[in-house]
Amino acid sequence: MQYTFPHYYGMFQCIADKCPDTCCAGWQIAIDGPSLKKYKKTKGIIGNRLHNEIDWKEKIFHQYDGRCAFLNDNNLCDLYLEGGENLFCRTCKTYPRHVEEYEGLKEVSLSLSCPVAAKIILELKEPVQFVERQRECPQKEDEEFDFLLFSKLEDAREVIFKILQDRSLSINIRIAMVLALAHDLQNRIDKNAIFETDTLLEKYKKNSTSKWFEKKLNEETIKLTDEEKINKYKKFFSVFQNLEVLKSDWKSYLKERKHVLFSKKDSVIIANEEEICAHSKIVWEQLMMYFVYTYFCGAVYDGRAYTRMKFAVLGTLLIRELSRSLWISNKRNSEDQKGVLEDIEEAARRYSREIEHSDYNKNQIFNFLENEKEFGISDFLEIL
Secondary structure, rough: EOOOOOOOOHHHHOHHHOOOOOOOOOOOOOHHHHHHHHHHHOOHHHHHHHHOOEEEOOOOOOEEEEEOOOOEEOOOOHHHHHHHHHOHHHHHHHHOEEEEEEEEEEEEEEEOOOHHHHHHOOOOOOHHHHEEEOOOOOOOOOOOOOOOHHHHHHHHHHHHHHHOOOOOOHHHHHHHHHHHHHHHHHHHHHOOOHHHHHHHHHHHHHHHHHHHHHHHHHHHHOOOOOOOHHHHHHHHHHOOOOOOOOOHHHHHHHHHHHHHHHHHHHHHHHOOOOOOOHHHHHHHHHHHHHHHHHHHEEEHHEEEEHHHHHHHHHHHHHHHHHHHHHHHOOOOOOOOOHHHHHHHHHHHHHHHHHHHHOOHHHHHHHHHHHHOOOOOOHHHHOOO
C-alpha cells in the first residue's frame, strides 16, 4: 500500500485544552465496530460510564449541550485521561487526519477544521510538496476500480498543482486556469475520450495559455459593475441555504458575515484583498492546493472532476469573503498581518467544520454546482 501525505503533515501536534475550539463538540462522534466491542468489555468506573454514555444502536457517544459525554470541564477527554490513546475509537484517533482511499493508495491530509491544522496549512509560505511511503498491509482488489481514469486524474492533478504553485502568475489567473482545465477534462470524460487527456494537459503547460487567460480574465472582470459583482457573490453564498447545521452558532455567524459584506454602507466586498493582506496570494494558493489534493481524484468514483474543481474554487472564494468580512469587523489594516491571518484561519476552519464534516452538506453543494446555468465557468471567471 502506498501512502501519500503533504510535507507539513508531521508538524501537527494537538494542543488539547489550550485549543480555541474542541473537536469533541458540535458533531456526533461515530464509533467503529472494534472499538464498540472493546468498550463492552471495559471494566471499572470508566467501563460503567462507557456502558451508560454510548448510544449502542446509533453507535455514537451521547452528547450534552452539544458536547461529548467524555469531554470534561477542562476540555480534556476523560477516556484519554483514563486509558490513553488505547481507549480512543478510530474517529478520535484519526482526527484531524483525513484519508482518501483508492486502489493501492491512501492519501492522508490534515483537516482544515482543526485550528492547529488550519494554522499549519494557511501560514505555510513554501510550496506544498507531497511525500510517498510504502507500507506492507493486506489489500482487497476492487474489480470495478477504473485505473485508466484514475491515472489520468492523477496526471491532470499534477499539472493543476504546477499551475497553482506558479507564483509568477496572479492567483486569480491560476484559479481560472485550473477551473478551465477541469472543465475541458470533464468534456473528455463525458465523451468517453479520456485518452485525449495527454494532449489537453500539454496545452495547459504552454506559456501562451496563461497569457490567454490573463487577457480573458481582464475582459470578464471589466464586464461587471460593483452591484453585479455583489449579486454574484450573493448567489454563491446561497449554497449555504438548507444545509445541515453542525455547530449551533453557525447560522448567526454566517448572518453577521453576510450583513457586513452586503449591507449598502459596506459594499467593500469589491476591494482588492491584496491591499490588506500581502500574504494572501500564498494563502489562497494553499487553500486551493488543500481542496484539490483532498477531493479532485475522488472523481474516479463519480466522474465529476469539474464539479469537484468548482467545489475547490467555491470553498476558496467563500472563505476569502468570510475573511474579508472579519477584516472589516475587526478593523484590520495592511500592517496587522498576524490579525489578518487569524481571521482567515477562523473563516477557513468554520467553513470546513460545517461543510467538509457533513456528507449531506458536501453532496448538496456538489448538486448545486452541477447546475452549469447557475454556477457555470463564466460565473466564476467574472468574480475572480
